Amino acid sequence: MDLSTLLLMRHEGILLLITLLLLGADLFMPAGKRSSLVHLALLLFGLHTALGFLPMEESSLFGGMFRSTPLIYFFKNALNIGVFILLLQSADWVKEKILQQQRGAEFFLLLFFSLLGMYFMISAGDFLMFYIGLELSTLPLAALAAYEIGKRQSSEAGIKLVLSAGLASGVSLFGISMLYATTGSIYFEAIIGVLSSSPLAILGMLLFFAGLAFKISLVPFHFWTADVYEGSPIPVASFLSVISKGAAVFILMILLFTVLKPLMPVWENLVYGLALLTMFVGNLFALRQQNMKRFLAFSSVAQAGFILLGLITGSQLGTATVVYFVLIYIFSNLAAFGVVQAISLQTGKENMDDYEGLYRTNPLLSLVMLLALFSLAGIPPVAGFFGKFFLFTAAASEGYYLLVFLAVVNATISLYYYLLVVRAMFVRKGEHPVPYFRNAGYMRLGLAITVIGILVLGLYSPLYDYIFELSAALK
Amino acid sequence: MDILSLFVLVPVLVVVALVFTKGLPQARLVSMVGGLVQLGMAINLLFAYLRESAVNSSIFLFTRDIVWFRHFNIHYSIGVDGISVALILLTALVVLAGVFISWKIDDLPKEFFISLLVLATGVYGFFISTDLFTMFLFYEVAVIPMYLLIGIWGSGPKEYSAMKLTLMLMGASALLLVGILGIYFHSNADGGALTFKLLEIAQVNIPLEAQKLFFPLTFIGFAVLGALFPFHTWSPDGHASAPTAVSMLHAGVLMKLGGYGVFRVAMFLLPAGALEWSWFFIILSAMGVVYGAFAAIKQTDLKYINAYSSVSHLGMVLFALLMLNKTAWNGAILQSLSHGFMTALFFALIGMIYSRTPYPGHYQTGRAAEGDPLYFGGVCNCRSGLAGPAGLQRLCGRDEHLCRRLPAGGPVLPGSHHPFGIGHCDYGGVHSAGGGHYADGAGQEPRVCQPAAGHLV
Numbered sequence: 001m002d003l004s005t006l007l008l009m010r011h012e013g014i015l016l017l018i019t020l021l022l023l024g025a026d027l028f029m030p031a032g033k034r035s036s037l038v039h040l041a042l043l044l045f046g047l048h049t050a051l052g053f054l055p056m057e058e059s060s061l062f063g064g065m066f067r068s069t070p071l072i073y074f075f076k077n078a079l080n081i082g083v084f085i086l087l088l089q090s091a092d093w094v095k096e097k098i099l100q101q102q103r104g105a106e107f108f109l110l111l112f113f114s115l116l117g118m119y120f121m122i123s124a125g126d127f128l129m130f131y132i133g134l135e136l137s138t139l140p141l142a143a144l145a146a147y148e149i150g151k152r153q154s155s156e157a158g159i160k161l162v163l164s165a166g167l168a169s170g171v172s173l174f175g176i177s178m179l180y181a182t183t184g185s186i187y188f189e190a191i192i193g194v195l196s197s198s199p200l201a202i203l204g205m206l207l208f209f210a211g212l213a214f215k216i217s218l219v220p221f222h223f224w225t226a227d228v229y230e231g232s233p234i235p236v237a238s239f240l241s242v243i244s245k246g247a248a249v250f251i252l253m254i255l256l257f258t259v260l261k262p263l264m265p266v267w268e269n270l271v272y273g274l275a276l277l278t279m280f281v282g283n284l285f286a287l288r289q290q291n292m293k294r295f296l297a298f299s300s301v302a303q304a305g306f307i308l309l310g311l312i313t314g315s316q317l318g319t320a321t322v323v324y325f326v327l328i329y330i331f332s333n334l335a336a337f338g339v340v341q342a343i344s345l346q347t348g349k350e351n352m353d354d355y356e357g358l359y360r361t362n363p364l365l366s367l368v369m370l371l372a373l374f375s376l377a378g379i380p381p382v383a384g385f386f387g388k389f390f391l392f393t394a395a396a397s398e399g400y401y402l403l404v405f406l407a408v409v410n411a412t413i414s415l416y417y418y419l420l421v422v423r424a425m426f427v428r429k430g431e432h433p434v435p436y437f438r439n440a441g442y443m444r445l446g447l448a449i450t451v452i453g454i455l456v457l458g459l460y461s462p463l464y465d466y467i468f469e470l471s472a473a474l475k
Numbered sequence: 476m477d478i479l480s481l482f483v484l485v486p487v488l489v490v491v492a493l494v495f496t497k498g499l500p501q502a503r504l505v506s507m508v509g510g511l512v513q514l515g516m517a518i519n520l521l522f523a524y525l526r527e528s529a530v531n532s533s534i535f536l537f538t539r540d541i542v543w544f545r546h547f548n549i550h551y552s553i554g555v556d557g558i559s560v561a562l563i564l565l566t567a568l569v570v571l572a573g574v575f576i577s578w579k580i581d582d583l584p585k586e587f588f589i590s591l592l593v594l595a596t597g598v599y600g601f602f603i604s605t606d607l608f609t610m611f612l613f614y615e616v617a618v619i620p621m622y623l624l625i626g627i628w629g630s631g632p633k634e635y636s637a638m639k640l641t642l643m644l645m646g647a648s649a650l651l652l653v654g655i656l657g658i659y660f661h662s663n664a665d666g667g668a669l670t671f672k673l674l675e676i677a678q679v680n681i682p683l684e685a686q687k688l689f690f691p692l693t694f695i696g697f698a699v700l701g702a703l704f705p706f707h708t709w710s711p712d713g714h715a716s717a718p719t720a721v722s723m724l725h726a727g728v729l730m731k732l733g734g735y736g737v738f739r740v741a742m743f744l745l746p747a748g749a750l751e752w753s754w755f756f757i758i759l760s761a762m763g764v765v766y767g768a769f770a771a772i773k774q775t776d777l778k779y780i781n782a783y784s785s786v787s788h789l790g791m792v793l794f795a796l797l798m799l800n801k802t803a804w805n806g807a808i809l810q811s812l813s814h815g816f817m818t819a820l821f822f823a824l825i826g827m828i829y830s831r832t833p834y835p836g837h838y839q840t841g842r843a844a845e846g847d848p849l850y851f852g853g854v855c856n857c858r859s860g861l862a863g864p865a866g867l868q869r870l871c872g873r874d875e876h877l878c879r880r881l882p883a884g885g886p887v888l889p890g891s892h893h894p895f896g897i898g899h900c901d902y903g904g905v906h907s908a909g910g911g912h913y914a915d916g917a918g919q920e921p922r923v924c925q926p927a928a929g930h931l932v
Contacts, residue, residue: 221571291622320546378610379619389608389652393547396656403657409647415645419622419638427634468546 026105049080068123081212082100082330087336088446090235110140118247127186145232149474157231178204215248221282238337240301278305279410299384309395319471321394331453356430373418383458483601499584506588510571517567552606569727573720590620607671629716638717638914643709651696690748693741701733704763714782719826727819763790
């Protein structure tokens with residue numbers, strides 16, 4: 001094997017290097033200057049994100065265990081951008097809350113290792129690599145969720161996440177073993193040829209699906225979502241709802257559209273049912289949430305239901321619309337979480353009532369939130385509209401008109417609760433509005449990037465064309 | 476830049492300019508200039524259209540077509556015919572009048588005018604679009620600012636009304652979206668490529684089964700905005716709670732989007748479906764005509780009267796459209812236009828009366844006539860316009876309805892509540908409020924009336 005082929009693992013290698021560098025810096029950094037860890041992390045990760053866009057060839061490593069295609073690079077780059085924005089938004093939180101407690105690099109270490117796990121999961125060429133990636137991406141998150149040591153809720157979130165994640169990955173592993181039993185291989189390439197819809201294979205597929213459904217928090221595997229989001233620090237909730245979910249959607253799509261394609265008649269119905277269930281439960285539960293983190297948790301459950309509309313098609317169009325939607329979702333949801341984060345950091349307030357009158361004291365912040373919510377709700381001309389419209393088009397292309405109709409009904413329900421936040425911010429004056437404050441530079445940059453994304457991603461059509469061409473790889 | 480894209484660009488530029496303004500005087504000045512420019516453009520478009528249509532016999536003129544999303548075959552495709560030109564002119568007038576009537580808006584003036592102009596952008600964009608996707612996009616752009624406009628600057632149960640209006644209209648767009656996608660995926664029935672473009676779809680023979688399925692979806696999707704009975708309930712609440720300029724725009728222009736969409740999309744693209752379903756929707760719209768009129772008679776609030784009367788009138792427009800012949804369509808469009816002008820004027824006058832009297836009901840406005848003859852004259856004039864006596868433009872619309880098989884008595888109903896209203900106003904209870912109370916009119920307001928009133932005759 002030529003060593004240069006290891007360059008295919010460029011994303012993974014650089015990220016590992018960055019993490020080690022940060023660990024070393026943490027050891028040797030004098031106590032007074034620990035806050036420069038944040039700058040260092042941002043700088044290194046920014047470079048890493050930029051390097052990810054360098055062109056790379058398509059090949060596989062380790063006898064097919066690790067695959068790299070342009071579409072997979074695109075996934076990784078999308079996740080990188082998301083994590084970069086998230087780091088910008090959480091920089092002040094890390095500085096003020098984390099570094100003060102003499103804990104520095106662990107936050108980045110855990111975050112980056114989780115991301116590393118996602119890289120491996122997406123690039124997996126066999127179920128073993130996939131499973132290792134899945135575990136590596138989930139376990140650090142449990143530690144992150146429990147990161148606010150002083151808060152009971154945070155510890156609760158950590159233990160909840162690790163228990164349910166452990167159960168889910170166990171179930172998934174059981175499913176994988178059944179698939180191995182019917183096909184005699186764990187390599188995706190080998191399975192594609194021999195998988196047939198025997199009862200054991202179907203059972204294996206169902207169990208395997210359940211494991212990923214947990215990560216995407218599809219109903220009925222969503223019970224951990226709201227509690228964990230509420231308990232964990234906001235950057236971690238944001239990471240769970242955007243990055244972790246996005247990565248799981250990508251790998252689920254890859255597996256459904258290639259390896260599990262022979263079972264499509266089965267999983268088609270499964271996805272149909274789960275889509276309806278997820279949208280309705282997510283939306284109806286979101287209606288009555290008061291805590292913004294719980295609110296966004298259920299909203300992101302509902303968004304996952306919309307994503308399933310693209311997955312049901314199994315076509316190039318479906319792939320392209322799902323990737324496009326997830327990309328837009330990364331920006332929109334990060335914008336919403338960013339505003340929640342900014343307000344929580346300044347005032348400690350996290351309830352919807354606390355947002356009353358926000359526009360009159362903090363107009364820019366409210367406008368960012370408005371754009372984010374409109375994008376999540378799918379209101380033109382912001383990007384979310386295009387993402388949703390294309391997802392619906394993909395589902396309609398296979399004749400699922402009833403499903404599309406019910407999905408748009410759900411979009412209307414979701415509009416109601418997004419408007420509740422708009423109402424609090426713009427319409428109501430509030431007795432004790434959040435006083436005016438100015439965000440630190442990193443936070444403003446983080447929010448600005450999301451706003452640009454929300455405004456541009458939809459209107460700029462060549463991006464979609466590019467994604468569509470990439471998606472030809474998955475058919 | 477072509478003559479039509481300017482109608483989207485100019486309001487957007489005005490919005491951008493408004494972002495940088497400070498305080499009410501600057502904001503309203505910028506909006507006024509923007510409104511005047513739009514009106515100028517609309518008049519220019521009218522004459523340009525008249526010149527061009529003499530030599531060019533295509534359905535849509537000033538067309539332009541840019542590929543937007545290649546893989547979906549979505550185009551930014553624009554063009555106008557006579558109907559859209561007239562409706563654009565109506566929009567420009569009402570927007571300008573809306574800016575004038577909001578001359579003294581004190582709470583968050585900049586944001587008010589921005590929302591107003593975003594709404595206008597959506598309306599213009601809708602009228603110039605000849606591609607289903609862009610049409611749908613602009614439709615939603617036009618609806619969503621209503622939430623903020625009513626929610627922030629409205630009165631009465633404004634939060635409730637704003638939410639109800641937005642959700643009902645967005646819910647309707649659920650039907651519409653499915654209808655549009657259905658049309659899109661059957662636009663290759665003759666072997667061509669899938670397309671969203673109106674003219675290309677119109678030449679395709681969409682299978683009858685699909686037409687039967689998707690016509691009601693598309694029709695109801697648009698007709699909810701045209702206050703089709705029984706989906707009209709957003710309209711009275713919304714109109715009554717909205718600030719004056721928004722009621723004007725909404726009743727005058729936005730509701731016309733519904734009728735226009737029904738005509739341009741549902742009937743134009745799915746004619747066989749229209750033939751199948753027309754009986755059903757004729758019944759609904761006739762119910763709307765009668766119901767709206769009777770409901771208006773019983774109202775005591777001027778805004779509710781006009782809102783219900785709009786339901787009735789728009790029912791008539793839909794009714795005529797469903798007759799599926801050219802004479803009735805002419806009537807429907809003329810009715811749309813004249814109702815647009817008059818109802819906007821009426822809402823403007825109601826707004827003026829409201830701002831001068833603490834009482835919302837028309838029983839209480841008894842002294843209006845003594846206080847300021849000009850306004851009262853306007854109210855009478857406008858109401859009689861709606862009721863349709865000879866000489867006013869609306870009669871033409873009405874007559875053409877009569878040519879159709881309208882149930883006897885139908886056309887009289889929408890008008891009948893207006894004389895009631897005038898009676899109440901004129902001879903109603905005498906209140907202690909002095910006549911002088913009404914006279915401190917803002918200098919701007921007569922300016923609103925003149926263009927609109929001038930148009931009636």
